[in-house]
Structure formats: C-alpha cells, structure tokens
Amino acid sequence: MDSVEFRPERSQYVYTFGGADPVKRVRPGTLLTLWSEDAFNHAITSVNDVASQVIDFRYLNPQTGPFYVEGAEPGDTLAIHVVDLVPARSWGASAAIPFFGGMTSTDRTALLQQALPEATWVYEVDTAARTVGFQARFGDFEVALPLEPMLGTVGVAPAGHEVRSSLVPERFGGNMDTPEIKAGTTVFLGVNVEGALFSIGDGHYRQGEGEACGTAVEGAMNSTILVDLIKGRAPLWPRLETDDYWMIVGSSRPMEDSWRIAQLEMIRWFGELFDLHEMDAYQLLSQVAEAPIANVVDPNYSVVVKVRKSLFPAAHAFDGMHRDLRSRAATR
Amino acid sequence: MDSVEFRPERSQYVYTFGGADPVKRVRPGTLLTLWSEDAFNHAITSVNDVASQVIDFRYLNPQTGPFYVEGAEPGDTLAIHVVDLVPARSWGASAAIPFFGGMTSTDRTALLQQALPEATWVYEVDTAARTVGFQARFGDFEVALPLEPMLGTVGVAPAGHEVRSSLVPERFGGNMDTPEIKAGTTVFLGVNVEGALFSIGDGHYRQGEGEACGTAVEGAMNSTILVDLIKGRAPLWPRLETDDYWMIVGSSRPMEDSWRIAQLEMIRWFGELFDLHEMDAYQLLSQVAEAPIANVVDPNYSVVVKVRKSLFPAAHAFDGMHRDLRSRAATR
Amino acid sequence: MDSVEFRPERSQYVYTFGGADPVKRVRPGTLLTLWSEDAFNHAITSVNDVASQVIDFRYLNPQTGPFYVEGAEPGDTLAIHVVDLVPARSWGASAAIPFFGGMTSTDRTALLQQALPEATWVYEVDTAARTVGFQARFGDFEVALPLEPMLGTVGVAPAGHEVRSSLVPERFGGNMDTPEIKAGTTVFLGVNVEGALFSIGDGHYRQGEGEACGTAVEGAMNSTILVDLIKGRAPLWPRLETDDYWMIVGSSRPMEDSWRIAQLEMIRWFGELFDLHEMDAYQLLSQVAEAPIANVVDPNYSVVVKVRKSLFPAAHAFDGMHRDLRSRAATR
Amino acid sequence: MDSVEFRPERSQYVYTFGGADPVKRVRPGTLLTLWSEDAFNHAITSVNDVASQVIDFRYLNPQTGPFYVEGAEPGDTLAIHVVDLVPARSWGASAAIPFFGGMTSTDRTALLQQALPEATWVYEVDTAARTVGFQARFGDFEVALPLEPMLGTVGVAPAGHEVRSSLVPERFGGNMDTPEIKAGTTVFLGVNVEGALFSIGDGHYRQGEGEACGTAVEGAMNSTILVDLIKGRAPLWPRLETDDYWMIVGSSRPMEDSWRIAQLEMIRWFGELFDLHEMDAYQLLSQVAEAPIANVVDPNYSVVVKVRKSLFPAAHAFDGMHRDLRSRAATR
Structure with a gap:
C-alpha cells in the first residue's frame, strides 16, 4: 500500500475548495497520514482569547491539501475512507463569535439586535478516559463528555470553475460539519476536475448535531485516510x-x-x-x-x-468499495 | 388509580385542537385506555383504495378526545405519559397523496408540475415477529420492518381562542409526527384553557424521521395513557x-x-x-x-x-414527574 | 342600495376569523359604513405608552364584524369593495414591540439575543395637507409623509372549522397588511362557511411594503365598504x-x-x-x-x-364585478 | 472623458465573478461602450431551439469583462452608472428550462415530480414602437409589451479568494436580475480585490419582478457605462x-x-x-x-x-456621485 505523510507548513494552509495548486499527487489506494490545524487557525489557545480580537476572519478553517488523485476525471467518484482520527493537541476550544452561530442573527439572518456576549471555552482532553472536559464560563458547572473525533470538512474542487470558501458545505462536500464523518466512514464525492483535488480539515474532538453555536470542540487532528477512485458513477451529492x-x-x-x-x-x-x-x-x-x-x-x-x-438485505454500494476499504485499512 | 376506557363512536371523532366539547372529565392521575381511528379515517383498506378517490379531505386525522382534566388552568403543565401502544388492526396503510408530502409540490410550495403517481401500500402486521411487511407496488421487493408503534398526535387546545386542524403541529403539541412519542415517553404541554382539553390520535405502526411521503404506516391504535397535572410551570413548547x-x-x-x-x-x-x-x-x-x-x-x-x-448528572425535570409516572405505570 | 352603519361596542370587538357570531346580517349589494379600532386596541395614545407595559397581547387587532352575507355558501366568492377610508382620529401610532417585527428575533425565528429598545412614535394627521408627521424619538429629524389610508385586515371565516387569530394572513384573507387594500380596491375571497362571516379592521394611515417593524401608522378608521356575492367560482387565494x-x-x-x-x-x-x-x-x-x-x-x-x-386587452374578471362595484359606489 | 469600446470575442467570454484576468484596464471616469452576448450564449435563435438540447449548461450568462479599475483597492466603492442600454439584436428569447425557474422543482427544491414541458418563446423587437412581441406557444394569444432594457448582471470579484458562477447574485452584485438596473441607475459595489474586476452582462429586453420562469426576454445588449471610484466607504451590499x-x-x-x-x-x-x-x-x-x-x-x-x-429632504449619497455621473453622462 502506498503511503504518504503530510503536515502542511502554515504557508501551505488552504482556505478554499478549488483555486489552489495540489500539494501532492497520490495514486488511488494510497494511505495518507495527515495533520490539520484547528478551524480557528490556532488563534485561540486559552479562555482569555476572545474570538473577535484574536481571529483573522479571512483565514478560517485551514485545509490540509489539496491532493491530486492520479487518474481522477470529472464524472468519477472519489472514495475517502477515514481510518483513524486522533487529537493532535491535549485540548480543544469552542467560542461564541459575534453574529455567527445558530442562535444569533448573522450576516444573512440580518437583524438589528446587539451581538451575544463573546466567550471562549477550552476543553481538556483526557486521553485515558477518552473525554473532553466542559467547564462553565458563567458558573461552576463541569462535565466530562466522551471524546468522539470527527472531521468537519472533507471536499473536492467544485464544478464550473468555482472556488468556494472552506466554510461552505455543498455538492462537493466541504464543511458539512456532521458527526457522521468519523473513523470508519467512507465519503463518496463526485469528481469535478482532473485530479479531484481533495482536502480535509476542521477536526472536531466532539460536536452535537446542529453545531448550535457555530463551533465544535475544535482541535488540530491527526487523520489517517485511505483514498480510492471509482471510474464514473459520480453521485450528485455526498x-x-x-x-x-x-x-x-x-x-x-x-x-x-x-x-x-x-x-x-x-x-x-x-x-x-x-x-x-x-x-x-x-x-x-x-x-x-x-x-x-x-x-x-x-x-x-x-x-x-x-x-x-x-x-435490509445485503447490498454493495459502489461494488463493495466501503467494505473493501475497511478490510484494507484493517490490514495496513 | 382511576381508570377510564374510551372508544369514540364515529360521530364523536374530532378533527381539531380546540373548538370541541370534552368527551369526558378525568382527574389528574387517571389511566386512560383509548382507541383511535387511523389518520385516513379508515377510508383506505386495500392497495386498491386510491387516496384522492376514497378520502374525504375534510375529515383527516380523527382525534380521540378531548378530555377535560380537572383542575387544569392556563399556565399549568399537562404530563401525558404513554404507557403502551398496541396496533388495533392486523395491517396498516400508507399512501402517496397528490400534492401532499415532502417530495412533491404542495398547496404551499406551489409549483406548476403534475402530481406524482398515486399509490397505496398496505403493511401486514406480524404480531409474533413484531414486524410490518413492506411490499413494493411497482416491483417485487419485500422487506419486514420492525413494528415500532408511536402516536403522531398528542395535543391540547390552543391559546388565543384559536381552533386548529388536527393536521397542525404547534406550541400546543398536535400533529408533531415524531417517532419519539412511543411507549415510555412523557409529553409535557402547557395548558391554555381550563381543563386543558387534550386529545390523541394518528397512530403509526412505524415511521421514519421526516415522514417523507406524508403518511406513516397508519393504523388504528390501542393506547394506554397516564395523565397528570403540574400546577404552573408551563413550558413554551412541548x-x-x-x-x-x-x-x-x-x-x-x-x-x-x-x-x-x-x-x-x-x-x-x-x-x-x-x-x-x-x-x-x-x-x-x-x-x-x-x-x-x-x-x-x-x-x-x-x-x-x-x-x-x-x-449528565442526574436531574429531575418537573420534580421527577416522568420517573414517577413510569413507576406508577409499572405497578398499575 | 341597502346601507348599514356599524360601530362596535368594545365588548363586540372580535379577535379571530371564525369562531364568532355575526354582529349583523347583510344582503349582497349592501353599503357598509364601519368604524374600527386601531390594532393596539387604543392602548397606545402617546409616545410615553410603551407597548410591553400597556398592551394586552391577548387582545390585538380587533375586528369589526363578522357580517353574515345572505345567500353566501361555501364555494361562492365574496367581493368586498373598499369605497372610502377616512382616519377616525387625528393621530396614528406605531411601536417597536419586543421580539415582534422583521428586524428582530421572534417567537419563531427564536434566538438568544436581547430585545431591541422599545419605543413608540405618534404621527399627527394633517387633514388639509393629507399628511402624517414622523418625529424621531432618538433625534430631531422630522418629515411629513403622505396620508395613504389602507386596511391591514379583510377576511372571512376559515375552512375546516378552524378559528384563527386576527393577526394571521391566510387563504381566507385576514391580516395581509398590504398597502394595495385602499379606496378603490375590490377584494375577492372564497367563501368557506354559510354567510361568509367577513370582518375588517387594522386601519393604517400609511404603511411601507414589508411593514418592517411590525406596525404601520395604526389608527382607528371609518371605512365605507360595498359588499357583493358571486355564486361559485371561489378563488383559492385572495x-x-x-x-x-x-x-x-x-x-x-x-x-x-x-x-x-x-x-x-x-x-x-x-x-x-x-x-x-x-x-x-x-x-x-x-x-x-x-x-x-x-x-x-x-x-x-x-x-x-x-x-x-x-x-393587456380589456378583460372582465368575475364578469366585470369590480367595474360594476366602482360604478355603483360612484352613484351612491 | 476617457472612453473604451469593447466587444469580446467568444473566446473572451467569462462565466464567473473572480478567477479571470482583466480584459482591459480603465481609469476612474471612463465611459465604456460594451457589447454583451445573451444569457443563453446565443444557443437559442428560434422557437424550435429547445433549451435542454441546444444549451451547454457549463457556459451560461457570459460576462463582458472583467475590467481592472486603476486605483481600486479593497474597501473602496465602485460606482457603475448605466448611461444607456440598446438591444443589439432584433429579437430576444425566453425559455422554460427543465428544473430551472420559480414554479418548478429545482436542484435545491429537489422533488420527485416530472419536469414541466419545455418551450421557447421568441420576442420580436419593434424599435419604432419600442415593444417586444409575445406570441403564445400553446395558443394564439399575442401582445406587444414595452421594451424596457436592463442588465441582469453587474458585479465585481468576490472577497475571500472565492470565484462564483455568473449565475449567482451576492454581496459582490452579480446576477441580481432586477429591472431596477436600467439606463439612469448607478450601482455602488464594495471593492474586494485590487482593480475591482467588474463585469456586466445578461441583457434583458424586459423582465417581470421575480423573473418567474427563470429567464427574461434575453438578448445581446449594447451598454454604455460610466465607471468611477470612491475611495473607501464600501457598502456591505449593493x-x-x-x-x-x-x-x-x-x-x-x-x-x-x-x-x-x-x-x-x-x-x-x-x-x-x-x-x-x-x-x-x-x-x-x-x-x-x-x-x-x-x-x-x-x-x-x-x-x-x-x-x-x-x-425626503435632499440628501447626497456618496457626496452626490450619482448626480455627478448623470451630469457627466449628459454632456458626453
């Protein structure tokens, strides 16, 4: 099995799907060991870091990639199997950012009300217990929550020569922010450009459904990914x-x-x-x-x-690609 | 424990929340054994019954009730604990109804396209296996699915003297159509009028999340319900x-x-x-x-x-009412 | 021409479409001279009246009616021609109400942000100049705006035995809040119940499109209305x-x-x-x-x-009913 | 006054905002005389041209541009004054395209229904009468409608290194498809990249509000545009x-x-x-x-x-830039 390790320099971080040159070419069947920075671009390291003061909002959700998959052509299907996700730091962070999130007005649901109070929460990772620790910022409540690493972002270059921010989820995947993309999941994406140009990022140590406040327990991540290619058969949506x-x-x-x-x-x-x-x-x-x-x-x-x-009866999507990737990953 | 059995005559079916006289007065703490007709009003009994021909759309989703709960006043909280749900027929039915459902234009998402083909599916209940049987109407596929009875509708009379169709989910509960309302669930509803005037109906032998085509495996239901009252503390939403x-x-x-x-x-x-x-x-x-x-x-x-x-640490919503109802139901 | 004058006592105000007994029976072709209270129920009479303190939110948007139109049956079409609208007071009022309006979170677009500041604006009517006067509450700006009276609410009883708040616009008309309903406009509504049971209210001395803050220049209104009936031909929407x-x-x-x-x-x-x-x-x-x-x-x-x-070429909707009503109104 | 004439070769058509090299550099204050192809890319020339057969959906809404405005920097405001719009052909076309438009399901409002029938309408321009002629395709009705030329698309390069399809309206302007952009209108857009990189296109010989079927009376257009620059003061939206x-x-x-x-x-x-x-x-x-x-x-x-x-009292947005552009255009 081909294998590739890649940890981008800061200058190599990419903030879009499409529009960036590939950092590497990989063959279908390659196992990638990747490091990704957190969605805040490491701007938040303590509860005293207030989002609006420390974050450069032009540079959010840095992607690791894009990778050029040899042989991938428009209309093909990229299979990205998540083998393993391991937090790359001993803590993750979440923040209430002004006018961002599900329970505040935003630049789209544009209202006249004042912003919510800003606050940052830091969750310590307990590797042995496999938990992340919540500590209230406006009171004393504490609770340890299960560590459940996932990737917020898995995507390819868009169609139609578009370039989209890495904050966007779309047909091309991207910032889907679903807890379903965790170790053991295969993501099938339609290929839009030669080489597919896929990237990953936005590691979450855990996230609720909805990602209500707009940020999960964000953290740098070590991801093991097995990538493969199916000729043709591109699904319309991930x-x-x-x-x-x-x-x-x-x-x-x-x-x-x-x-x-x-x-x-x-x-x-x-x-x-x-x-x-x-x-x-x-x-x-x-x-x-x-x-x-x-x-x-x-x-x-x-x-x-x-x-x-x-x-249901047994059925083999994409000719059993997921099962095949699982077994290859198990024997790596 | 007080107990009440009630099976409405057809003339007693109610199609609204609010606007109907109570069929019975019950005291808090009463166990109710209720029968409810299916949402089609029993108009569909075979795959040959086509919705647009056999259904009277003025009379859908008949409710069993309303019940006047003694002592219930606006601002109080009604606790409706579902003790048990047992299909009252050996089959349930689902139908694709023109311009109704999630994957068709409707009277609201009003478009110019033609209606989808109409079709009716009948699911046989296998009581021993606890399954309902799906049979394709446009092919040969068959599959037995777990029987998972639930109530589509649990509601009280609305506030503000409104009367709403039994097809509506709102603050007052109503046609929420969530698989979460099954045996073992307690529903807490704010009381809007004296006596609360709650009713139930819309038995589903099983339902997926979203209720995509607009109808679940609809069936008459025998429901055992334990009702209680909490003074004040009305939640804003169910x-x-x-x-x-x-x-x-x-x-x-x-x-x-x-x-x-x-x-x-x-x-x-x-x-x-x-x-x-x-x-x-x-x-x-x-x-x-x-x-x-x-x-x-x-x-x-x-x-x-x-x-x-x-x-989370143990916490006792409404002073432990749910746990209390569970234990009372267990010892009935 | 039959004619009817009606000014409701406070006890006769109605806050719903449907659910209320008719205040009068009228024959098709009757000219009605009606007085309606403002949408605040006269709770606001100066800029010092703060909505959340003076308004009883159970009693908003009082309707004048309902009127039973003789011969009206479900499936018929009611034609309500607005002959004239004259402000019944020398001032109108508008208010920013907490969590109500287009630029604030609401009970539906439910967010965590604090309410906007409350404020009330009173607009003096200059009958000679036909203007209403805006005066800033947080500064000195003043401007006289054209008086353009309209009715926020024209509706009939809903179908399906529903009763809806007078704040609701729907198929049955109701609180449509469009500046298009002014002197010279005919409103055609499908009849849902015997007698149609129509009512009017919510006079606005002027209103922008969108009614952004949720309240227009609200004022009591003297309305002259010519009502008629078309057998059958009920439109689906107003x-x-x-x-x-x-x-x-x-x-x-x-x-x-x-x-x-x-x-x-x-x-x-x-x-x-x-x-x-x-x-x-x-x-x-x-x-x-x-x-x-x-x-x-x-x-x-x-x-x-x-x-x-x-x-377009000349066309005569409902057999020229609008033109006919115009000419009858002109010769009253 | 500097002036520039530009008619792109087919190979110079651009289908995105952002992502394309400028075709020309212009100084603030330049008068541009521009030709733009129609939104169908000239694929439809008769009622027999069926959209799904003749259109290459990768190449819709070709833009004329982008133009690099000298001195324009992020945070500045571009003023694009439409001096004149003259149809460049003697006919325009509109089409019902499968799964595109306001009264059909689409790739987003994704439903199971069949597509609407396809059809193409060609409108002859009567230059003397200043009309475009509608002819029914499923009957005999004909009507001449006023010619009211407008631009569907006026935009600059997006922020954040994004590249968006020319079908998209956004903060950067783009495919806003409003009849308000006609001769005499000044469009103020915030500049996101050096040179602003603005383009125009999507000429409409007339369009209703909503652009219900998704296409206006589409036609090649001769546009006279006067462009200027305001340092700073970028509005958030057009x-x-x-x-x-x-x-x-x-x-x-x-x-x-x-x-x-x-x-x-x-x-x-x-x-x-x-x-x-x-x-x-x-x-x-x-x-x-x-x-x-x-x-x-x-x-x-x-x-x-x-x-x-x-x-309102006189007020001079952007220091009277619109009035100034009007007067410069009048004396060109």
Whole structure:
C-alpha cells in the first residue's frame, strides 16, 4: 500500500475548495497520514482569547491539501475512507463569535439586535478516559463528555470553475460539519476536475448535531485516510457509508431544501441498491430513514438522511468499495 | 388509580385542537385506555383504495378526545405519559397523496408540475415477529420492518381562542409526527384553557424521521395513557422525557426556525435543570444535542432537539414527574 | 342600495376569523359604513405608552364584524369593495414591540439575543395637507409623509372549522397588511362557511411594503365598504382588483412559498382571463408581473403578485364585478 | 472623458465573478461602450431551439469583462452608472428550462415530480414602437409589451479568494436580475480585490419582478457605462441610486433573509444620509420603504428595498456621485 505523510507548513494552509495548486499527487489506494490545524487557525489557545480580537476572519478553517488523485476525471467518484482520527493537541476550544452561530442573527439572518456576549471555552482532553472536559464560563458547572473525533470538512474542487470558501458545505462536500464523518466512514464525492483535488480539515474532538453555536470542540487532528477512485458513477451529492449505515448529506437553504436534496439522492441510491421504482423507494424511506441535522450555522445548512443497513438485505454500494476499504485499512 | 376506557363512536371523532366539547372529565392521575381511528379515517383498506378517490379531505386525522382534566388552568403543565401502544388492526396503510408530502409540490410550495403517481401500500402486521411487511407496488421487493408503534398526535387546545386542524403541529403539541412519542415517553404541554382539553390520535405502526411521503404506516391504535397535572410551570413548547432523553419539539417554517425554537427551549430547560447561564447552556448543547427531524410534511415542520441523560448528572425535570409516572405505570 | 352603519361596542370587538357570531346580517349589494379600532386596541395614545407595559397581547387587532352575507355558501366568492377610508382620529401610532417585527428575533425565528429598545412614535394627521408627521424619538429629524389610508385586515371565516387569530394572513384573507387594500380596491375571497362571516379592521394611515417593524401608522378608521356575492367560482387565494391592476396575495413561510402561491394563482387567473395555456401564462407573467412584498412580520409572510391591466386587452374578471362595484359606489 | 469600446470575442467570454484576468484596464471616469452576448450564449435563435438540447449548461450568462479599475483597492466603492442600454439584436428569447425557474422543482427544491414541458418563446423587437412581441406557444394569444432594457448582471470579484458562477447574485452584485438596473441607475459595489474586476452582462429586453420562469426576454445588449471610484466607504451590499430612488439589493435564501439584508443595509444608509438613530430609521422605513422582489430563481433570491427620494429632504449619497455621473453622462 502506498503511503504518504503530510503536515502542511502554515504557508501551505488552504482556505478554499478549488483555486489552489495540489500539494501532492497520490495514486488511488494510497494511505495518507495527515495533520490539520484547528478551524480557528490556532488563534485561540486559552479562555482569555476572545474570538473577535484574536481571529483573522479571512483565514478560517485551514485545509490540509489539496491532493491530486492520479487518474481522477470529472464524472468519477472519489472514495475517502477515514481510518483513524486522533487529537493532535491535549485540548480543544469552542467560542461564541459575534453574529455567527445558530442562535444569533448573522450576516444573512440580518437583524438589528446587539451581538451575544463573546466567550471562549477550552476543553481538556483526557486521553485515558477518552473525554473532553466542559467547564462553565458563567458558573461552576463541569462535565466530562466522551471524546468522539470527527472531521468537519472533507471536499473536492467544485464544478464550473468555482472556488468556494472552506466554510461552505455543498455538492462537493466541504464543511458539512456532521458527526457522521468519523473513523470508519467512507465519503463518496463526485469528481469535478482532473485530479479531484481533495482536502480535509476542521477536526472536531466532539460536536452535537446542529453545531448550535457555530463551533465544535475544535482541535488540530491527526487523520489517517485511505483514498480510492471509482471510474464514473459520480453521485450528485455526498454519499457516506459505514458498516451500519448508508447516508446522504444535503446542504442548502432553507433547511427543508437540504433535507429534500438528501432525501431525493437517497431515493436514487435505493433505486440503484435494490432496483426499486422511485415511488417504492420514496414510500420505503418514509418508514425507515433517519434524518439528523448536521449544521444550522454554515453558509449552507446540512442535513443527513441515513438508513440502517441491518433493516435490509445485503447490498454493495459502489461494488463493495466501503467494505473493501475497511478490510484494507484493517490490514495496513 | 382511576381508570377510564374510551372508544369514540364515529360521530364523536374530532378533527381539531380546540373548538370541541370534552368527551369526558378525568382527574389528574387517571389511566386512560383509548382507541383511535387511523389518520385516513379508515377510508383506505386495500392497495386498491386510491387516496384522492376514497378520502374525504375534510375529515383527516380523527382525534380521540378531548378530555377535560380537572383542575387544569392556563399556565399549568399537562404530563401525558404513554404507557403502551398496541396496533388495533392486523395491517396498516400508507399512501402517496397528490400534492401532499415532502417530495412533491404542495398547496404551499406551489409549483406548476403534475402530481406524482398515486399509490397505496398496505403493511401486514406480524404480531409474533413484531414486524410490518413492506411490499413494493411497482416491483417485487419485500422487506419486514420492525413494528415500532408511536402516536403522531398528542395535543391540547390552543391559546388565543384559536381552533386548529388536527393536521397542525404547534406550541400546543398536535400533529408533531415524531417517532419519539412511543411507549415510555412523557409529553409535557402547557395548558391554555381550563381543563386543558387534550386529545390523541394518528397512530403509526412505524415511521421514519421526516415522514417523507406524508403518511406513516397508519393504523388504528390501542393506547394506554397516564395523565397528570403540574400546577404552573408551563413550558413554551412541548417537552418530552424518556428514561434516556430530554427532548423538545419545535414546529414552524422554514425548518431552521423549528430547530431554533427547539434549541432555545432546550437552552432554557438546561438552565433550569443545571442552573446554567444561557451562554454556557448554548455552548454545552452545541457539543451534546442530537437533532432528528420529525416531519417535513405538515403545515408546520417539526424538529426534535434531544440530549442523552447519561452524559449528565442526574436531574429531575418537573420534580421527577416522568420517573414517577413510569413507576406508577409499572405497578398499575 | 341597502346601507348599514356599524360601530362596535368594545365588548363586540372580535379577535379571530371564525369562531364568532355575526354582529349583523347583510344582503349582497349592501353599503357598509364601519368604524374600527386601531390594532393596539387604543392602548397606545402617546409616545410615553410603551407597548410591553400597556398592551394586552391577548387582545390585538380587533375586528369589526363578522357580517353574515345572505345567500353566501361555501364555494361562492365574496367581493368586498373598499369605497372610502377616512382616519377616525387625528393621530396614528406605531411601536417597536419586543421580539415582534422583521428586524428582530421572534417567537419563531427564536434566538438568544436581547430585545431591541422599545419605543413608540405618534404621527399627527394633517387633514388639509393629507399628511402624517414622523418625529424621531432618538433625534430631531422630522418629515411629513403622505396620508395613504389602507386596511391591514379583510377576511372571512376559515375552512375546516378552524378559528384563527386576527393577526394571521391566510387563504381566507385576514391580516395581509398590504398597502394595495385602499379606496378603490375590490377584494375577492372564497367563501368557506354559510354567510361568509367577513370582518375588517387594522386601519393604517400609511404603511411601507414589508411593514418592517411590525406596525404601520395604526389608527382607528371609518371605512365605507360595498359588499357583493358571486355564486361559485371561489378563488383559492385572495384576488384583488383595482382600475389599474389584477393582484393576488399569497401568505405562507418561507417567503418564497408566499410568492409561489401568488404566482400560481395568477397563472390560473390569467388562464381564465385570456384563455391561456398555463405554460404561456407562466412565460408571459415572467415578463410582466410586479411582486411587492406586503409583510414580513405576521405569522405568515404575504407577497403580492400584480399585473398592470394597461399592458393587456380589456378583460372582465368575475364578469366585470369590480367595474360594476366602482360604478355603483360612484352613484351612491 | 476617457472612453473604451469593447466587444469580446467568444473566446473572451467569462462565466464567473473572480478567477479571470482583466480584459482591459480603465481609469476612474471612463465611459465604456460594451457589447454583451445573451444569457443563453446565443444557443437559442428560434422557437424550435429547445433549451435542454441546444444549451451547454457549463457556459451560461457570459460576462463582458472583467475590467481592472486603476486605483481600486479593497474597501473602496465602485460606482457603475448605466448611461444607456440598446438591444443589439432584433429579437430576444425566453425559455422554460427543465428544473430551472420559480414554479418548478429545482436542484435545491429537489422533488420527485416530472419536469414541466419545455418551450421557447421568441420576442420580436419593434424599435419604432419600442415593444417586444409575445406570441403564445400553446395558443394564439399575442401582445406587444414595452421594451424596457436592463442588465441582469453587474458585479465585481468576490472577497475571500472565492470565484462564483455568473449565475449567482451576492454581496459582490452579480446576477441580481432586477429591472431596477436600467439606463439612469448607478450601482455602488464594495471593492474586494485590487482593480475591482467588474463585469456586466445578461441583457434583458424586459423582465417581470421575480423573473418567474427563470429567464427574461434575453438578448445581446449594447451598454454604455460610466465607471468611477470612491475611495473607501464600501457598502456591505449593493446600493443603487436613480434620480428618484435609493435602493439596496439583498440576495440569499430563504427570501425573508434577502429582505432582512436589504432592510438592514437601508437602515444603515438612512442613518448616514439623515443622521438617524437606527431605531428611528427602522421606524421610518417601516412606513416608506417599497420592497419589490427581483428574482426567485437564482442560486440566491434577490429582494430590493427602495425609498422614493421625493418623500425626503435632499440628501447626497456618496457626496452626490450619482448626480455627478448623470451630469457627466449628459454632456458626453
């Protein structure tokens, strides 16, 4: 198995999907060991660091990449399997940023009210207990929460020569901010440009569904990724697979459109998996789909539609690529 | 324990929250054994029954009730504990209804396109296996799905002298269509009128999150309900509690507003439960909340925000009412 | 011409559409001279009256009516022609109410931010100059604005036995809050119950499109209304006609759905008026329709789609009812 | 006065804002005479040209530009005054494109319904009568509509190194598709990159508000543009000025957010123009603003908030730049 290690210099951080030259070329089947900076660009290191004072908002959510996948052409499908995610620091941070987040007016839901109070929370990682520690900033409450590392961002270059901020979730993946992208998950993305130009970043030591305040327990991450290529068969929207679930991530506004996108793509996927008429798939999914919200804070809101595999006969999406990647990862 | 059995005559079915005289007066602490008709008003009994031909759309989602709870006054909190739900028929039905559902234009998302094809699916209940059987209508696919009975509708009379269709989810509960309302769940609703005037209905033998096509596996239901009253402390929006979760159901449009409503009410609830400042609660929930969509098909869309109790120290919402109802139900 | 004068006692104010007994029976063709209280229920009479302290929020937007129109049956069309609107007081008032309005979080767009500052503005009516006077509350700016009286609310009883707050715009008309309902406008509403049970209220001495802060220059109003009945032909949504325009008012959330509703109803109306295929009507309206927003502050947002008659050959909606009402009003 | 004429070769067409090298450098104060291709890229020339067969959807809405304005730096304000717009062909075209437009499901409002029928309409320009001729495609109806040329697209390069499709309206202007951008209008845009890199295109011979079917009467256009630069003072969102109106264009989803954006920017502008406290500006605009919808069909929906100058004392936005451009244009 080919393998690549990469830890970008600060000057190599990338803040967009598309628009950046590849940092490396990799062959399909390569195992990547990657380090990524936190979404704050390491600007926050203590509870005394107030977002509006220390963050340079032009440089948020730095990506590690992009990687040029050899042979990848528009219309192909990139399979990005998350083998392992390990926090790269002993603490993560979250912040209430003025006019950013789900429970405040924003530049889009633009209102006249004053900003919420700013505050920063730092969560210590307890590696042995596998927890992150919450400490109230306006009181004494403390609680240790399970460490559940995930990647907020996995994406490829957009279509149509667009270049999008790394804060955006879209068809090309990007900042989907769903806890479903964790060790054991395979992300299938349609390729839009030669080489696909994928990147990852935005490590979260844990995140609730919705990512209410706009920031998770943000932290630098060591990610082990196994990447592969399927010729053709590009899905319209990101498809995810684990041992237990098939999933779609839809991203748009208003949030019902994110759901509609994910639901329609799942109807199509179920048509492929089980040779179902779309009205039968629509009916069946009405009774079995789960629909957790991913984020309500990014430029597009993301919703996951997911189906538990155990309810259904065995089916092999993309010719069993996920299972294959799992087994290759296990024997690395 | 007081107990009441009630199976409405067809003439007693009620199609609104508010606007109907109570069918019975019950004391707080009463165990009710209730039968409810299915949401189609029993108009669909085979796959040959096409919704647009057999349904009288003025009479959908018949409610069993309303019940006048003695002593209930505006500002009080009604606790409706679902003890048990048992399908009252050996089959349930679901239908694709023209211009109704999440993947079609509707009277609101009003477009020029033709309606989707109509179709009806009938699911046989296998009581031994505890499954309902899906059979494709446009192919041969079959699959047995777990029987997971729930109530689509639990509500009280609205405030402000309004009378709302039983298809509406709102502050008063109503047609929330969330799989979270199942045996073991307590629903807390603010009382708006003397006697509260609660009703239930819309039994589902199972439902996916989102209720994509607009109808679950609809079926007549035998419900065992334990009702109690908390003086004052009316929540602004429906709160749910199980042994494992605290939950809020927000209902509005667009769907991000449903989430915002539920998230804000949960921030307030967490403030009460753990004496947390709202900025600390906001932060904490950002990392722990789950956010499954309930429905994307009703006049308001419903979103659940829920938190797993095991992550937190013990806390006793409404002075432990849920635990108390559980134990009373267990010893009935 | 039959004529009726009615000024309700305070005890006769009605705060809902539906759910109230008629105050009078009128025959089609009757001229009504009506007085209506302002939307604040006369709670605000000076700039020192702060909304949250003086308003009883259970009793907002009092309606004058409902009137039972003899012969009106479900499926019929009520034509309500506004002959004249004259301010009934020498001043009107507007207020910034906490968590109400378009530029603040609300009970639906529920956020954590603090309320905006409260303030009340009183506008003196200059009858001779036909102006209302704005005076800044936080500075010295003054400007006289044209007096342009309109009715915020014209509605009938809803379908399906619903009763809705007088703050709601919907299919039944209601609180549409559009400046298009002024002297010279005919409002066509589908009848849902015997007698139609229409009411009017919410006089505005002037209002901008959007009604941004949630309140116009609110004032008691003397309204002269000519009512008539068309058997059958109920429009799905409110249709308006003036000498210059055909208009539809759509009301829902999100606001694109309000527009879609109005646009679809106008496509249908154009099909009737000019015997156009719906694709031709869709195309033609794409090039000629105007689309002013009515309100972004009520429980549903309202959007008007309107078409200038002078662009088209003469056409006689509802057999020329508007023109007929105009001429009858002129000769009263 | 410097002047520049430019008609791009096909190979010079640009399909994005940002991401393209400038075709020319111009000094502030330059008069540009520009030719732009129609939004279909000239793929449609008769009613027999069906969009899905003849259009290459990768190459829509070609822009003429971008132009590098000397001295323009981030934070500056570009003033683009439309002096004159003259149709460059004797006919324009509009088309119903599958899954594109306001009355159909789309890639975002993703539903299961079949596409609407495709059709193309060609409008002959009558230069003498100054009309464009509508001819029904599914019947015999004909009507001549006033020729009212406008530009769908005026924009600069986005901030944050983004590159956006020329179909997108945003902070940087772009595909706003409002009939307000016609001869006599000045568009003020914040500069994001050195040289501003503005472009124009998407000529419409006329368009209704909402641009319901997604395409106006599209046509190649000869545009005369006078460009100037204001150091600093970049507005957050596009501001427009005519002799009669101040206007803002907000673009987002859902549509209420577009309105909120435009309303907030206008509150700020009124604060600048009349030294008003934001609560006074909010109140005043509630009574005077107009709010026509621009488009409900693009990746963002656009809403205009506008105020009639004649209601107010004279005020000179950007130190009277619009008036100055008008007078310079008149004496060219």
